[in-house]
Amino acid sequence: MKPPHETMKPSHETMKPSQLRKSETIKSGDIFSGKKEPIVKLRKVSVIERFDFIVKKSWRQIFNAKCFVARCTWSIRATRMSTSSPEFLDGKYTDLHTCSTVIRYSRQRQANAKCIGQMYVEGFTGGSDLKGIRPKHIMDCIRVVYKLDISYTKAHSALAYARELVRGTHASGYRYLPSYLYKIKHANPGTITELELDAKKRFKYLFIAFGACIKGFPFMRRVIVIDGANLSGKYRGVMLVAACQDGNRGIYPIALGIVNAEDAAAWEWFFTQLRGVVGDGKNMAFISDRCPTIAKALTNVFPEADKGICLYHLG
């Protein structure tokens, strides 16, 4: 399925700083699968050894990079092993810098957010899911181990990339949705889930009512509060909720939905699923804000139930 349109302490350092600083090396005779690999490796080396390089040639047959300081001898030149092979052979690698350290340490432009994010995952996370990690933590790790100061913006992008590496992308999350719903139903007997896709098999609507909430509903007052909340994140959307009040005046969740927008079609779809859970009848009431779309959809799906406006919105 395709998608719709406090600083924490270092969690599990897997390697010591001295080990991390030796973790990426290049030597003459190395073989790279394609010409992207030398760039990725060189970026890591440039973080570890604190310098910057310029890619002089990145062609089908040849890859050539030099230290950014003029006349420095550091350079790498890799050529394709044969015209039919995608592999590059590092034919000549001169790892000796003849430039001054003051100038060399002053620039690390190749150390981009993806490179930092990947190095952070490989060296600092120890398989954690990066929960609670903040950009500041990445800045601290990179500064302490590699003596490299990176901006907050770069650390923020690096963290986003690191999360993609560890958890998968936002888009891939939608692919897991059917199996996630299956597991929810398996772990919570009686749960009702509904997933609606559009004609192009992209996510459209989602409805979940947990089995335990469905079982408890007959013992609640049949006054159901309806509302929607805008979601942040890459694909946005709106979360629709139906809740009532338990005997202790606590909020009792009945069902939730994720839809693309708070429009008539989405509300009507959500209410149709909800009707399968709570039914309809004169002994039931719905409370919502003054949104006319909700009122119209409620009337269509729950013709018998009473409809009211929340006191706050009425005020």
Ligand SMILES: [Zn+2]
């Ligand atoms: Zn140099």
